[in-house]
Amino acid sequence: MTRLHWIAAAMLAAPAWVQAHDYPTAERVLYVEACMREFPGGHYEMLNKCSCVLDAIAREVPFDQYESMSTATNAASIGGERGSYIRDVDALQVQIRKFRQLQAQARKSCLFAPATPR
Numbered sequence: 001m002t003r004l005h006w007i008a009a010a011m012l013a014a015p016a017w018v019q020a021h022d023y024p025t026a027e028r029v030l031y032v033e034a035c036m037r038e039f040p041g042g043h044y045e046m047l048n049k050c051s052c053v054l055d056a057i058a059r060e061v062p063f064d065q066y067e068s069m070s071t072a073t074n075a076a077s078i079g080g081e082r083g084s085y086i087r088d089v090d091a092l093q094v095q096i097r098k099f100r101q102l103q104a105q106a107r108k109s110c111l112f113a114p115a116t117p118r
Contacts, residue, residue, distance in 0.1 A: 021061065021066075022058075023058050023063045031050070031054045032047065035050035035053060036050050039112065049110050052106070052110035053106040056109055056110060068095060069098060069099035072099070073095075073099045
């Protein structure tokens with residue numbers, strides 16, 4: 001078996017988190033901190049659950065796509081005329097819905113309680 005075959009075999013045998021898209025560490029920390037503020041609970045429990053959510057999202061979409069969806073979702077919450085620039089663009093609304101769906105699926109797979117965030 002050649003070296004390339006060994007690398008390919010190792011990647012296929014690697015855990016899913018190894019095969020996930022690589023997100024910058026700082027972005028991971030910011031996501032987990034925001035998640036823990038939104039869903040208060042036991043520190044270590046929520047640290048693990050919120051990390052699990054971002055890991056699940058990272059398995060589904062590359063970072064640049066995550067960044068676009070996340071930015072659009074956050075910007076849509078801006079009130080008034082400035083926020084309407086985001087809310088009135090159909091393509092951004094598609095990204096926002098996809099991001100919220102990804103988050104919901106990830107939260108479910110990471111055993112978040114069905115309760116709503118605060």
